[in-house]
Amino acid sequence: MAFKTNAAAISIPDFKEGTIGARVEYFQEADKPLSLAQAQKNFTTSSIKTGSNQSISLGINVAPAWLKFTVLNNSSTLQKYRLSIETPWLDYIDTWLTSGKQVLKHIPGGDGYPFEQRPMAYRFYAFEHNFEPGQTEVYIRIETKGPMAIPIHFSAKEHAIKRDISAGYQYGLLYGIMAALALYNLVLYVFIKQQEYGLYSLYLIGFILNSLSYTGQLHTVITYDFGAYFQDWLDIFLMITYSIAGLHFTRTLLKTKEYALKLDGIVTKATILIPSGMLVGFVFNQLFFSMLLAFLLNTCFVILFIVMGFKAYYANRPFALIFLFSSVTAALCITVSTLAVAGIVVPYNDYTFKAIEVGMALEAILLSLILARQFRSAQLDKVIAEEYARTDSLTQINNRRGFHSQINPIWQNITRKKRDASIVLIDIDYFKKFNDNHGHNTGDKILTALATCITKACRKGDISARWGGEEFIIFLPETPQEQAKLQAERIRQEIETIELILDGNKLLITASLGVAGSHNGMFNHKNLAPDTLESMINHADKALYQAKKQGKNQVHVVNSRKAS
Numbered sequence: 001m002a003f004k005t006n007a008a009a010i011s012i013p014d015f016k017e018g019t020i021g022a023r024v025e026y027f028q029e030a031d032k033p034l035s036l037a038q039a040q041k042n043f044t045t046s047s048i049k050t051g052s053n054q055s056i057s058l059g060i061n062v063a064p065a066w067l068k069f070t071v072l073n074n075s076s077t078l079q080k081y082r083l084s085i086e087t088p089w090l091d092y093i094d095t096w097l098t099s100g101k102q103v104l105k106h107i108p109g110g111d112g113y114p115f116e117q118r119p120m121a122y123r124f125y126a127f128e129h130n131f132e133p134g135q136t137e138v139y140i141r142i143e144t145k146g147p148m149a150i151p152i153h154f155s156a157k158e159h160a161i162k163r164d165i166s167a168g169y170q171y172g173l174l175y176g177i178m179a180a181l182a183l184y185n186l187v188l189y190v191f192i193k194q195q196e197y198g199l200y201s202l203y204l205i206g207f208i209l210n211s212l213s214y215t216g217q218l219h220t221v222i223t224y225d226f227g228a229y230f231q232d233w234l235d236i237f238l239m240i241t242y243s244i245a246g247l248h249f250t251r252t253l254l255k256t257k258e259y260a261l262k263l264d265g266i267v268t269k270a271t272i273l274i275p276s277g278m279l280v281g282f283v284f285n286q287l288f289f290s291m292l293l294a295f296l297l298n299t300c301f302v303i304l305f306i307v308m309g310f311k312a313y314y315a316n317r318p319f320a321l322i323f324l325f326s327s328v329t330a331a332l333c334i335t336v337s338t339l340a341v342a343g344i345v346v347p348y349n350d351y352t353f354k355a356i357e358v359g360m361a362l363e364a365i366l367l368s369l370i371l372a373r374q375f376r377s378a379q380l381d382k383v384i385a386e387e388y389a390r391t392d393s394l395t396q397i398n399n400r401r402g403f404h405s406q407i408n409p410i411w412q413n414i415t416r417k418k419r420d421a422s423i424v425l426i427d428i429d430y431f432k433k434f435n436d437n438h439g440h441n442t443g444d445k446i447l448t449a450l451a452t453c454i455t456k457a458c459r460k461g462d463i464s465a466r467w468g469g470e471e472f473i474i475f476l477p478e479t480p481q482e483q484a485k486l487q488a489e490r491i492r493q494e495i496e497t498i499e500l501i502l503d504g505n506k507l508l509i510t511a512s513l514g515v516a517g518s519h520n521g522m523f524n525h526k527n528l529a530p531d532t533l534e535s536m537i538n539h540a541d542k543a544l545y546q547a548k549k550q551g552k553n554q555v556h557v558v559n560s561r562k563a564s
């Protein structure tokens, strides 16, 4: 039989490997299935197309396609080549290798066949063949309910093996990064219970599963004998799992509800209604209907991601810009792959097929950067809040809480090593009068000035705080009572020198001070113990009372060595 040939034959062994769409002629069955002989006849008519791209992509739920190409073995020996059709969801694929009128081999396969009946234990439809010297015509019939994307790869066996190894490394790297990020965020979620980490982890896991399914890997290892169409259904449900998790992750991360209530509602509804529709399709075994909904959700996913990014940007949400950048990049990549698979506008090739994975990996890294920064700023907020809780808002020195939290570790050390320590309590004299005569504001200024004076007068290592009202406290580590008394006297003198001018007159500010402290590591005849601090403060308070009673503006010490 003489064949009308438009596409150039593949000359082996010169041709080593490549996607051979441009060498393939094809047509689609009009109504009823054709036999090989009928198809061969059809190829001699004029209504034949030649693939112009690397791959042939005919759309979703279309009529079966017949393909034909010629292999010309120019050598005098057998040449072993592998043919693989690298879309794992094609349902029924039949290949006939013919030489003249003779059919050399018929190789049926596709995911409509149980795994063990397929020509090669491989994630795609593939077979290897020893091509005889001379010309071999290859006829392929493909029937599928899913997207009819047909990237035919033809390669010398050793090249095919190299390509498998390289794909293994590429996927290993991609899934390694994604799985590490997913696990890390899952751990964060378990420990800090913040929803976005959990959703982000789900999003990544969903993406990995989707990619494993979409590239045929999941079906090769786990679901190989689940029967015809199982793969198609699994693909579309996994396809929407990551979209749903991704949309809810974004809602939570960008807090969309706070400034875009309507959009938030649309996202929630889309993630409920579309999957519900798909489930209905599943119950009634309407694969095409559910598949359309899956494509719709993925298109919504891309659009909603970008819209949410813009809304967040205009609402001045932190990280909105970086989110927008990552989502636009990922959206473009997802669109490229989706359109290529659906056979619309974008040519299908290795790059457009893998664009989704590159885009998602980039997005995953950028989103985890956002989460890491968010985590850090939450930590900073916590540190700031703790600092606030320990600081007196008027004087900006420690409050009681800050005082205790600073002293506790030091006090343990002092009691363990039997060192000395003292307490000085300071109370402003006639403070009520300042308030009454000059106003509360002046009172506040005096308190602030006193805090500054005390801070300056303290030595390195001393811990001061506002004890309450107009009372201040200083803890002096490594300081016996006699020395603390001298230090208190110095502070009293410093307080007298505070310069506060009111209506041209200097206010005379004085304070009374009470001191209590240990001597040779003993206080009140006892070794210093964890509860001694409390009793030392009480003694200092008593001393302060004495100082007030005996005329104010003086330092008083309760002699703890005599007191019982």
Ligand SMILES: Nc1nc2c(ncn2[C@@H]2O[C@H](COP(=O)(O)OP(=O)(O)OP(=O)(O)O)[C@@H](O)[C@H]2O)c(=O)[nH]1
Pocket (backbone or CB within 6 Å): 394, 427, 428, 429, 430, 431, 432, 433, 435, 439, 440, 441, 442, 443, 444, 447, 468, 469, 470, 548, 552
């Ligand atoms: N301006 C201002 N006044 C405060 C603050 N906290 C407490 N006070 C005032 O401090 C005054 C303390 O009065 P008193 O306890 O009678 O003490 P005093 O007038 O200094 O008398 P002596 O201690 O005996 O000299 C009260 O009038 C409180 O209202 C504050 O944060 N700012």
